[in-house]
Amino acid sequence: MQPSSPQALVLRIDAKVCHVEVDGERRQLPLAGKLFEDRSRERRPLAVGDRVVLDATGKAIDAVLPRSSQLHRRATGEGEERAQVLAANLTQVLAVASTAEPPFQPELVDGILAAAARERIPATLVLAKIDLDPTAAAFWRQVYAHAGVHVIATSTKAGHETAAALQELAALLHQNRTVVCGLSGAGKSSLLNAVVPGVNLRVGDLNHIRQGRHTTTHTELLPLPGGGHVLDTPGVRNFHLFATGSQELQFLFPELAALLPQCEFRSCLHAEERQCAVRKALDEGRVAESRYRSYRTMLQDALEAERLEVRGGRPELRGKGRRRPGRR
Ligand SMILES: Nc1nc2c(ncn2[C@@H]2O[C@H](COP(=O)(O)OP(=O)(O)OP(=O)(O)O)[C@@H](O)[C@H]2O)c(=O)[nH]1
Ligand SMILES: [Mg+2]
Ligand SMILES: [Zn+2]
Structure with missing residues (x-):
């Protein structure tokens, strides 16, 4: 690598462009070139959170720097088996699961936790919407505490806010680069809105979610005013491990x-x-x-x-x- 090659941080990836941060400035670069022609075992050579090297013009991505960690799963619906990297260079995974609407899905949660464990990324289970079903919340809390998983039980509903739990969550977010992962409608964006002042993420309408529509459609890396970075992701329906013996x-x-x-x-x-x-x-x-x-x-x-x-x-x-x- 030449000393003059500028480095950038990948903030968001759209269909044809990639949003990066270079020297504190946001720039959009085309998703084209040598890097994107390589049909490797990864569905896409880039992930949000990646550090990349730009070419001399500063307008194209030349290379991806090695990742310290990544959260990935098996890509579905394709003939050949590939990995889909949801986010790169993380220090924390938050598996968000609501206790109701949509109901808690243990296999999805266990998939996310296992993928994090495999990469040795510390993970926390965030039980969301505990106001809707306190009994289910207590049940799942006990199951995961017993399995040695760190659990935070939350509600962001007005009048039912779990202040101490949300504070604990905020503290974790400020110390880490976190990916927030879970079913569509679980309440991921609502949680971030509750603990990160001014972030203003779009929050879903449950009727749309029931029809299978995602509210968050892109993974986006957000720098937090109080320190740390968080990656809000679109909902996932399943989380199958990639190439695990x-x-x-x-x-x-x-x-x-x-x-x-x-x-x-x-x-x-x-x-x-x-x-x-x-x-x-x-x-x-x-x-x-x-x-x-x-x-x-x-x-x-x-x-x-x-x-x-x-x-x-x-x-x-x-x-x-x-x-x-x-x-x-
Ligand atoms: N009762 C209750 N509803 C909540 C709570 N948190 C979120 N919701 C509702 O759940 C719905 C989905 O919330 P979102 O934050 O958009 O969910 P998401 O996980 O970001 O969904 P995607 O972006 O589609 O992946 C919204 O209608 C919220 O108002 C909660 O603590 N209690
Ligand atoms: Mg969302
Ligand atoms: Zn045995």
């Missing part, structure tokens, strides 16, 4: 991995094996059913991918075998 998976569920030394087999995958400490804990109510179910679904997925790879590793076959419905 069957043996690796349990380590993304710390409460399951902690029981492995007590299983009869050191290679126990906690599925059908004899004398499995995880299944025993499940029967005795020491492991949450929803967490175990998420793990088994991901395990099945990983084993299926490994079987297909053994059979010849044909990417087109792999893609077909693992394709999942859903646009996002």
Whole structure:
């Protein structure tokens, strides 16, 4: 790299242009050139949060600098299996899930938490809209606290604001570069509006959300006045791990991995094996059913991918075998 090559930070990516910050100034650059012709395993070579090097004219992106971390999932709906990077260079992941409207979806939450764990990015579960169903909120809070996940339970509804929880959230945001991830309508933008004065993000109408319309349509990196950066993202419907091995998976569920030394087999995958400490804990109510179910679904997925790879590793076959419905 030449010393004169300017560096930029990717703030937002649209269909044809990329918004970057260069020397404190916002600029729009075309999404074209050598970088975008490379058909790698990533659906797109760029992600919001990336640091990039511009060419000598300062009008095109030449290269992407190595990432310190990334939140990614398996891209769906494409023949070949690819990774979709939702955000790059993060220090924190917030999985936002409402307790009702839309209902809590444990598999989605567990997917996000597992993807963060895999990248060693600290994650917090933010339970949103607890005013709508305090009983469900208490239930999920207990499930995740028991799994060793940090939980913040919030409401932003006027008259029901959880002041202390929102303050805790604000403090976390100011210390980190955070990606906020979750189902459409979960309340991600509402939370940011509540804790970041002046940010004014668009918030959705639940009728539109029920029709499958997203309110936030682009991931956008926002610098926070009190320090830190946050990336608000459009809702995701699913979060399937990208290329995660069957043996690796349990380590993304710390409460399951902690029981492995007590299983009869050191290679126990906690599925059908004899004398499995995880299944025993499940029967005795020491492991949450929803967490175990998420793990088994991901395990099945990983084993299926490994079987297909053994059979010849044909990417087109792999893609077909693992394709999942859903646009996002
Ligand atoms: N009752 C209640 N409703 C809330 C709360 N937070 C958000 N909402 C409502 O939930 C709806 C969706 O909120 P958004 O903040 O737009 O959700 P989002 O997760 O950003 O959605 P996308 O941008 O589509 O991904 C809006 O109608 C909000 O008014 C809450 O704490 N309590
Ligand atoms: Mg939003
Ligand atoms: Zn076991």
